[in-house]
Amino acid sequence: MQRISMAACLAVLVALAATTAEAQDAAAGRQKAQMCAVCHGLDGIGRNPDVPNLAGDNAIYLRAQLHAFKSGERRHEQMSIIAQGLSEEDIADLTAWYSSLKITVEMPE
Template sequence: MIIRLFANAILVASLTGAGAQAADLAAGKEKAGQCVPCHGLDGVAKAPDAPNLAGDSMFYLTEQLKAFRGGQRQHQQMSIIASGLSDEDIADLAAWYSAIEVSVTLPDVQ
């Protein structure tokens, strides 16, 4: 867990440029409040057409939010929501959702 958080902090710094402030998990958790109706605070989707975000890589989450914000990726709700996000907001949200640990249980098939 600690290694993963450290790696995520390094990735955020590299994605946001030299001298940029590292992502803030507490701020990400707070900012994720706007994501809860569809993606849940825990990153497990509440809406049937929304993806789970928990445990996704910080790189993937950052790139997708930037793509929604920049118009390279379109979605009726996400394009509007992401348009108001700063680079710091995106880094904080990506840090929050990527830091959530996910466990998987395979079905018992004989």
């Protein structure tokens, strides 16, 4: 019974991811990210120590955070105000842009 539930959940997640991917436009997100660049950089690398990097983050995570700021579930002096002005299309495009950025990691020797 538990395997069926897990399989059903996986099927729903795959369907949601496919639907969301169709609605996203990374090129439009790049243009919209100009307003984010002051803090997060167009490249998704935070410009100050207290600003998170967004480059390469999972689109589902980024979308959830923007919705949390927009709804008031999560609060930040600037992000709460900025998120209020974002449409669902803006959120989809921005998450497409920042999640599409590739990051690399170098292990210390």
